[in-house]
Amino acid sequence: MTENATSNRETLGFQTEVKQLLQLMIHSLYSNREIFLRELISNASDACDKLRFEALHNSSLFENDSELAIHIGYDKEARTLTIRDNGIGMSRDDVINNLGTIAKSGTREFFNQLTGDQQKDANLIGQFGVGFYSAFIVADKVSVLTRRAGEQSDQGVLWESDGGGEFVIEMVDQPVRGTTITLHLREGQEDLLDGDRLRGIIRKYSDHIVQPILMKKEEWKDNELQVLEEEETVNQAFALWARPKSEITEEEYKGFYKHVGHDFEDPLAWTHSRVEGRQEYTQLLYIPARAPFDLWERNSTHGIKLYVRRVFIMDDATQLMPYYLRFVRGVVDSNDLPLNVSREILQESKDIEAIRSGCTKKVLALLEDMASKEPEKYTKFWETFGLVLKEGVGEDFSNKEKIAGLMRMASTYTNSPEQNVSLADYIGRMKEGQDKIYYITADSFNAAKNSPHLEVFRKKDIEVLLLSDRVDEWVVSNLFKFDGKPLVSVAKGGLDLGKLENEEEKKEQEKEADALKELTDRIQSSLGERVKEVRVTHRLTDSPACLVVDAHDINANLARMLKASGQKAPVSQPILEINSKHPIVLRLKSEENKFDDWVSVLFDQALLAEGGQLDDPASFVKRINQLMLEMSSDEA
Ligand code: ADP
Numbered sequence: 140m141t142e143n144a145t146s147n148r149e150t151l152g153f154q155t156e157v158k159q160l161l162q163l164m165i166h167s168l169y170s171n172r173e174i175f176l177r178e179l180i181s182n183a184s185d186a187c188d189k190l191r192f193e194a195l196h197n198s199s200l201f202e203n204d205s206e207l208a209i210h211i212g213y214d215k216e217a218r219t220l221t222i223r224d225n226g227i228g229m230s231r232d233d234v235i236n237n238l239g240t241i242a243k244s245g246t247r248e249f250f251n252q253l254t255g256d257q258q259k260d261a262n263l264i265g266q267f268g269v270g271f272y273s274a275f276i277v278a279d280k281v282s283v284l285t286r287r288a289g290e291q292s293d294q295g296v297l298w299e300s301d302g303g304g305e306f307v308i309e310m311v312d313q314p315v316r317g318t319t320i321t322l323h324l325r326e327g328q329e330d331l332l333d334g335d336r337l338r339g340i341i342r343k344y345s346d347h348i349v350q351p352i353l354m355k356k357e358e359w360k361d362n363e364l365q366v367l368e369e370e371e372t373v374n375q376a377f378a379l380w381a382r383p384k385s386e387i388t389e390e391e392y393k394g395f396y397k398h399v400g401h402d403f404e405d406p407l408a409w410t411h412s413r414v415e416g417r418q419e420y421t422q423l424l425y426i427p428a429r430a431p432f433d434l435w436e437r438n439s440t441h442g443i444k445l446y447v448r449r450v451f452i453m454d455d456a457t458q459l460m461p462y463y464l465r466f467v468r469g470v471v472d473s474n475d476l477p478l479n480v481s482r483e484i485l486q487e488s489k490d491i492e493a494i495r496s497g498c499t500k501k502v503l504a505l506l507e508d509m510a511s512k513e514p515e516k517y518t519k520f521w522e523t524f525g526l527v528l529k530e531g532v533g534e535d536f537s538n539k540e541k542i543a544g545l546m547r548m549a550s551t552y553t554n555s556p557e558q559n560v561s562l563a564d565y566i567g568r569m570k571e572g573q574d575k576i577y578y579i580t581a582d583s584f585n586a587a588k589n590s591p592h593l594e595v596f597r598k599k600d601i602e603v604l605l606l607s608d609r610v611d612e613w614v615v616s617n618l619f620k621f622d623g624k625p626l627v628s629v630a631k632g633g634l635d636l637g638k639l640e641n642e643e644e645k646k647e648q649e650k651e652a653d654a655l656k657e658l659t660d661r662i663q664s665s666l667g668e669r670v671k672e673v674r675v676t677h678r679l680t681d682s683p684a685c686l687v688v689d690a691h692d693i694n695a696n697l698a699r700m701l702k703a704s705g706q707k708a709p710v711s712q713p714i715l716e717i718n719s720k721h722p723i724v725l726r727l728k729s730e731e732n733k734f735d736d737w738v739s740v741l742f743d744q745a746l747l748a749e750g751g752q753l754d755d756p757a758s759f760v761k762r763i764n765q766l767m768l769e770m771s772s773d774e775a
């Protein structure tokens with residue numbers, strides 16, 4: 140920080156990230172340069188919103204001027220553009236913090252996401268809260284003259300920079316409140332010094348801005364363009380959501396989304412409605428087509444914009460959307476909430492609860508509609524947000540069944556990792572006599588698909604859902620039934636196929652179990668504490684053995700997940716089930732000397748087959764090698 144001794148003029152250095160960003164703006168984003176105007180207008184609009192909100196508590200902030208507006212002007216001779224607003228303005232500290240550093244956490248992520256494709260990269264700017272710096276795409280000098288609302292006129296601040304490493308800041312006299320930004324255009328940007336060109340850009344990007352965006356009228360007279368003193372409104376300047384649906388075009392809906400969602404792609408879908416009754420409010424909610432960069436960050440910004448009778452109250456009102464719908468963007472405009480509503484009030488308000496529940500229902504209904512009418516679009520949605528939506532099964536008790544109905548999963552029916560089977564599809568394909576929905580959880584699709592637990596289901600051609608997302612454990616521990624049919628893990632408890640097995644089969648199985656009683660007892664005493672029980676199963680056709688857990692114990696996949704995340708998982712002893720028809724098991728009956736080794740190997744490979752980790756892999760390998768050697772010497 141170097142201080143100029145002669146006046147209150149100070150030269151300060153930009154934060155390193157800002158310097159990097161400026162370099163990027165200047166050198167890499169010029170092909171999409173028009174967006175600078177969108178960003179500066181968006182900031183001016185935010186500043187007006189903030190003032191209107193603060194003035195709710197303190198109307199003197201308006202300083203007798205409550206007509207908030209944004210003015211755009213150009214000066215051909217001076218080669219400048221100006222963007223002026225009478226919003227909240229900035230104090231000296233505000234200026235230093237806001238225009239010299241990047242406060243938001245996403246900056247690093249911003250750099251990571253850069254693709255080199257100028258179109259795409261330029262569009263990331265708004266999303267990451269670095270819009271102001273885009274001014275340097277077209278300007279080689281930017282000055283900001285500002286005064287915060289409510290301050291004396293000597294509290295004006297002038298900020299200037301050429302986009303190098305530094306900026307200059309100076310206290311000046313500024314009678315009017317708000318912010319004026321002057322851009323000194325670079326060589327080659329002269330096309331922007333044109334009223335029609337500017338109006339075109341404003342209509343393209345900023346039509347939905349609620350405040351009027353004003354420009355001086357222009358008129359041709361004697362073959363010369365006259366700029367009049369009188370101003371006209373260039374944008375629509377009306378809250379889109381407050382207009383009747385029938386009057387809003389698809390393009391307007393999409394344009395508004397890009398503004399509220401800080402996105403550059405069209406949304407996937409939206410729902411717009413006015414709710415009347417005990418609570419009166421309007422909601423315009425969008426499902427984005429792509430995931431925001433911070434979807435998986437704990438402190439991600441989410442939620443929607445809250446307005447009260449057209450007055451902006453706050454961004455990211457998390458209370459208006461459940462966490463599992465954190466990808467939804469849009470606005471809610473309430474007619475009943477008090478204007479001085481704060482985040483604290485929101486947290487406790489019953490009215491907010493009612494609005495939240497209404498918004499949730501709307502979004503779920505929108506998704507249901509999409510799933511039934513536009514399955515391809517829904518597939519895209521599911522790929523993007525399915526993991527998040529699934530959290531809702533555990534989070535939102537009252538909508539559990541609905542959310543479960545929206546889930547898409549892999550299954551043995553399609554046998555592909557693509558998640559495109561719904562519970563309704565599954566039920567539609569259930570076999571005669573089947574009354575349960577069978578699933579398996581594993582840590583990958585392949586582990587699920589090839590699990591020995593599926594063998595009997597394959598043989599009997601019974602579909603099993605293959606769940607391999609981490610969140611699936613959470614889903615099945617909260618979803619016990621769907622459409623009245625219980626969900627049953629194929630790796631838990633005794634295998635009960637109910638009416639899918641006939642009496643004869645059952646009798647035969649009992650007989651086999653009796654016949655092998657001696658063997659199972661021997662195995663059990665050999666394994667000791669490692670198992671809870673050893674029993675004969677008819678789950679298996681190809682594998683010699685598998686592990687299952689008791690119906691009330693936590694399954695192995697979940698236990699591994701808990702362990703991996705550093706949590707204590709209750710140790711549950713597995714049950715070893717053996718396939719009475721398998722040659723290895725039959726061979727065991729007559730084994731004497733090496734019985735313990737054989738049993739150990741049998742247990743360990745069952746553990747491996749379901750994705751478990753061996754306690755002592757070296758011993759396992761040693762035993763296998765020994766057995767292999769013996770077999771080859773037997774053959775010789
Ligand atoms: P973002 O708008 O996402 O916060 P920007 O880089 O566009 O990021 O702006 C940085 C900050 O500078 C804003 O958050 C705001 O505090 C301040 N700012 C920019 N323009 C104005 C303005 N016209 N009036 C008041 N504050 C402004």
Ligand code: MG
Nearest residue numbers: 181182270271
């Ligand atoms: Mg901005």
